[in-house]
Amino acid sequence: MDKQQLMECHERIKPFIHNTPVLTSRLIDGMAGARLFFKCENFQRMGAFKMRGAANAIMQLTESQKQNGVVTHSSGNFAQALSLAAQSMGVKAHIVMPRNAPQVKKDAVRGYGGNIIECEPTLEAREQESKEIQKKYGATFIHPSNDDAVILGQGTACKELLELHPDLDHVITPVGGGGLIAGTALAAAYFGNGCKTIGGEPFEGDDAYRSLLSGTIEGNITTNTIADGLKTQLGDRNFPIIQKHVERIIRVTEEEIVSAMRLVWERLKIICEPSSAVALAAVLREKETFKDKKIGVIISGGNVDLVHLPFQKPL
Amino acid sequence: MDKQQLMECHERIKPFIHNTPVLTSRLIDGMAGARLFFKCENFQRMGAFKMRGAANAIMQLTESQKQNGVVTHSSGNFAQALSLAAQSMGVKAHIVMPRNAPQVKKDAVRGYGGNIIECEPTLEAREQESKEIQKKYGATFIHPSNDDAVILGQGTACKELLELHPDLDHVITPVGGGGLIAGTALAAAYFGNGCKTIGGEPFEGDDAYRSLLSGTIEGNITTNTIADGLKTQLGDRNFPIIQKHVERIIRVTEEEIVSAMRLVWERLKIICEPSSAVALAAVLREKETFKDKKIGVIISGGNVDLVHLPFQKPL
Numbered sequence: 009m010d011k012q013q014l015m016e017c018h019e020r021i022k023p024f025i026h027n028t029p030v031l032t033s034r035l036i037d038g039m040a041g042a043r044l045f046f047k048c049e050n051f052q053r054m055g056a057f058k059m060r061g062a063a064n065a066i067m068q069l070t071e072s073q074k075q076n077g078v079v080t081h082s083s084g085n086f087a088q089a090l091s092l093a094a095q096s097m098g099v100k101a102h103i104v105m106p107r108n109a110p111q112v113k114k115d116a117v118r119g120y121g122g123n124i125i126e127c128e129p130t131l132e133a134r135e136q137e138s139k140e141i142q143k144k145y146g147a148t149f150i151h152p153s154n155d156d157a158v159i160l161g162q163g164t165a166c167k168e169l170l171e172l173h174p175d176l177d178h179v180i181t182p183v184g185g186g187g188l189i190a191g192t193a194l195a196a197a198y199f200g201n202g203c204k205t206i207g208g209e210p211f212e213g214d215d216a217y218r219s220l221l222s223g224t225i226e227g228n229i230t231t232n233t234i235a236d237g238l239k240t241q242l243g244d245r246n247f248p249i250i251q252k253h254v255e256r257i258i259r260v261t262e263e264e265i266v267s268a269m270r271l272v273w274e275r276l277k278i279i280c281e282p283s284s285a286v287a288l289a290a291v292l293r294e295k296e297t298f299k300d301k302k303i304g305v306i307i308s309g310g311n312v313d314l315v316h317l318p319f320q321k322p323l
Numbered sequence: 324m325d326k327q328q329l330m331e332c333h334e335r336i337k338p339f340i341h342n343t344p345v346l347t348s349r350l351i352d353g354m355a356g357a358r359l360f361f362k363c364e365n366f367q368r369m370g371a372f373k374m375r376g377a378a379n380a381i382m383q384l385t386e387s388q389k390q391n392g393v394v395t396h397s398s399g400n401f402a403q404a405l406s407l408a409a410q411s412m413g414v415k416a417h418i419v420m421p422r423n424a425p426q427v428k429k430d431a432v433r434g435y436g437g438n439i440i441e442c443e444p445t446l447e448a449r450e451q452e453s454k455e456i457q458k459k460y461g462a463t464f465i466h467p468s469n470d471d472a473v474i475l476g477q478g479t480a481c482k483e484l485l486e487l488h489p490d491l492d493h494v495i496t497p498v499g500g501g502g503l504i505a506g507t508a509l510a511a512a513y514f515g516n517g518c519k520t521i522g523g524e525p526f527e528g529d530d531a532y533r534s535l536l537s538g539t540i541e542g543n544i545t546t547n548t549i550a551d552g553l554k555t556q557l558g559d560r561n562f563p564i565i566q567k568h569v570e571r572i573i574r575v576t577e578e579e580i581v582s583a584m585r586l587v588w589e590r591l592k593i594i595c596e597p598s599s600a601v602a603l604a605a606v607l608r609e610k611e612t613f614k615d616k617k618i619g620v621i622i623s624g625g626n627v628d629l630v631h632l633p634f635q636k637p638l
Contacts, residue, residue, distance in 0.1 A: 274594075277593055319632075320630070
């Protein structure tokens with residue numbers, strides 16, 4: 009995936025995405041001892057960067073593929089993204105979701121026109137169900153993170169950020185399935201000026217950290233994290249990009265995640281997901297690394313359940 | 324207060340305030356059956372529009388007045404605004420606050436360099452204490468809402484909104500002490516193109532609604548509302564402006580306030596105060612009035628206590 013492809017991808021999806029705003033906070037800069045530029049993908053359509061990759065993946069299909077629809081398995085933001093992107097382009101989206109997925113997530117997918125197929129809450133069941141949909145409708149399977157078109161699409165957020173701030177020293181993203189950080193790392197390499205990509209990951213789900221150490225894709229040992237978007241693992245399409253272009257992964261505690269999330273809510277006055285706060289938590293954990301640097305922070309999404317928030321007691 | 328004065332005020336305070344962004348939401352537009360433009364004063368410095376009026380009021384003082392400092396009584400956003408505006412201009416700010424004000428509010432005022440003087444939690448005590456500070460230091464008293472310089476300053480938010488969207492049919496603000504709506508009404512009259520100002524007020528604190536009916540300043544009968552910024556009452560400087568320029572006040576229930584606040588959080592992905600949500604609640608309550616109109620909605624502030632949120636149960 010070269011620079012030209014990333015540029016073409018961006019032009020292609022522009023009609024379907026927002027060029028999201030970049031926010032700053034003097035107070036957070038003061039706390040970090042650095043200058044932070046928050047790329048607010050929580051303001052993206054459907055509330056997360058996933059819209060970018062989903063739009064690009066569908067637009068890369070042939071006309072006959074589009075007529076047969078697309079299918080994915082996800083209970084998170086990619087389910088909503090693929091549904092909305094498909095709806096925007098007149099394509100049918102089938103979403104395989106575990107039976108026990110929260111009602112609010114099912115409603116969101118339906119609200120964007122997605123066709124939900126429920127399955128047992130196991131990886132095997134959802135892969136099996138996806139295959140049946142592919143057979144039944146001739147639908148094209150689109151993976152939420154391990155897909156070249158998806159990776160390129162996710163990279164356009166960092167490209168936009170660098171268009172505004174070309175001299176960032178670092179760009180930091182949370183690491184879940186690896187699509188966002190792989191796309192970001194490509195964009196930083198192609199459009200940055202020595203801009204290095206760093207990942208943030210919970211200790212309670214540090215598959216990417218360990219994968220970079222061992223040189224092979226590792227699974228998660230635990231996924232007992234509030235950052236529910238980061239429980240997935242890397243794939244064979246994005247891992248080589250991450251190995252080549254990502255400088256390192258910084259792990260953070262659950263307490264650090266909640267504290268960073270609270271900072272974003274209280275100081276930036278925006279809603280971000282726990283997964284998004286992992287990137288800021290990484291910067292605050294390693295202040296000496298980032299001292300006086302200019303740092304792009306990708307706020308990956310803002311879809312949270314307001315009824316169950318982690319702000320239990322006064323600071 | 325004429326058009327020229329409002330323009331001069333805006334130029335004067337520009338170095339001390341943000342020109343805050345204007346957000347839109349297709350989903351909320353669809354629900355309202357109108358086009359809404361949210362002027363996001365939650366992104367203002369210290370988190371609320373009050374920064375505008377405070378900055379203007381201090382800048383209008385003579386050099387010798389500035390040397391003697393300023394004083395106000397407030398436990399809300401104006402306390403923070405006057406502290407930060409004063410600090411930005413090298414002026415001392417004395418803030419009279421009730422002893423039982425939340426610690427988080429006291430900390431915020433101190434964080435902006437304000438000098439807190441605690442008093443008993445009664446109106447008499449705080450007025451008495453303010454007078455003593457005026458005597459002791461020669462400090463100038465600045466009222467949070469019933470002050471010409473403050474009213475003009477608050478009007479600059481609407482002026483900025485009309486610079487971006489000159490053809491608004493309505494602009495809607497919450498009504499507390501009356502400073503914001505009076506300034507907004509002046510800006511709409513001077514810079515709008517037939518733009519009418521409407522207020523939103525809780526049923527549980529409808530002094531402005533009743534004041535407009537009776538033609539005299541009425542007190543609140545109850546203030547049992549979540550919109551804690553709106554418990555104050557109108558004053559003799561802003562009431563005549565409101566009588567002349569505000570078309571009407573729409574009252575909303577507590578349930579409507581929480582529901583509108585939740586919409587702003589979930590769909591705009593921004594943090595707003597309950598008081599701010601009153602303006603949107605008014606639009607949603609009277610959809611027939613606003614059908615197909617272009618409406619400016621002032622999101623007045625974003626300082627909330629994340630530990631005590633009203634989102635108790637799933638929708």
